[in-house]
Amino acid sequence: MLVSDFHYDLPEDLIAQRPPAMRGASRMLTLDRNTGAFADHTFAELPSLLQPGDLLVMNDSRVIPAxxxxxxxxxxxxxxxxxxxxxxxxxxxxxxxxxxxxxxxxxxxxxxxxxxxxxxxxxxxxxxxxxxxxxxxxxxxxxxxxxxxxxxxxxxxxxxxxxxHLPLPPYIHRSKQEPNTPEDRERYQTVYSQQLTRAEAKGSAAAPTAGLHFTPEILSQLKERGIELATLALHVGLGTFQPVRVERTEDIRLHAEHYTLSAATAEAVNRARSERRRIVAVGTTSTRTLEHIAREAEASGNPIAAHSGSTSLFLSPGAEFKLVSGLLTNFHLPQSTLLMLVSAFAGREPVLAAYAHAVESRYRFFSYGDCMLIT
Incomplete structure (x- = not known):
């Protein structure tokens, strides 16, 4: 496929420059990947839109002031x-x-x-x-x-x-004198990110932005509804900042990024898989990590186990998803590898149709913007 197949027109004023006034107050577009139907919701409705027994997997890597x-x-x-x-x-x-x-x-x-x-x-x-x-x-x-x-x-x-300073994306405009605001220091970080206290600890050069919407209250509501929560860490690196410089998706090569999977999360994933419960990934980073470890386990013939490693997995239309059956994600840049991943999960035409609706309905885009729930 051509990279240009993933283009869409986005008015610049829809690129969110600030987070919403309250964390968790974002809009959320739902997309049914079986029918292509979409509907307007708010992120606060997430607990009611997921099913009891779902396993929600979040990336708890912390953004460092890189x-x-x-x-x-x-x-x-x-x-x-x-x-x-x-x-x-x-x-x-x-x-x-x-x-x-x-x-x-x-x-x-x-x-x-x-x-x-x-x-x-x-x-x-x-x-x-x-x-x-x-x-x-x-x-x-x-x-x-x-x-x-x-x-x-x-x-x-x-x-x-x-x-x-926190490495805000280039489409979020701040003055050279103030690369970050106090608001950025708090809001460009998930509420569940791991603390970095050791010199050898790793961290991310960009936020796993689908997680920015969560609040402690919404996490509690998810647990009360019977939704299981688990975390992994994928430390976002160079690939987030490098634009696609080839014409065909087949020629795209991603930089490797380091991840860690805990014993508790490995057990939760294996259990959900054996019980045929949905595994819902929070963000493209969690999705890539889960799909990478599924491929590794399949190749070795062993169950998924705790380990650390690196992944350069690129998912585009035609890819088979082995673990992830639901995806919470923000809206991504035109012609980006992240948009290609979402299109691989839900289909290019349904995703672009949903994006067109989001533009028409004036959703807010990118890191500080609104989100989509695809099931």
Missing amino acids: RLFATRAGLATQHNSPAPSGHIEVLLTQRLSSAEGHNDWSALVRPAKKIQPGETLLFAPDGSNVPLLRATVLSSGDFGERTLRFEPAEDFHAALERIG
């Missing part, structure tokens, strides 16, 4: 004089293997041409010349990709919390 601003320390010349410094924007996208205690990250850097292997970057709080973190550029890749090695820090994540 957008940083650095100063170039410069490469030493043969006379040991530093090169000119400059301000560099760095977006940490994924923590890499920590061999020999190293703290290595893949990152997007701009302006990228100036930042080459061997360069040292210094990260200091606003208004200070004293860096809290230092990193060396190990290697360079296409489209501004760099691998950074950070020097040991007493508490890396505490330093990130002090100097970093």
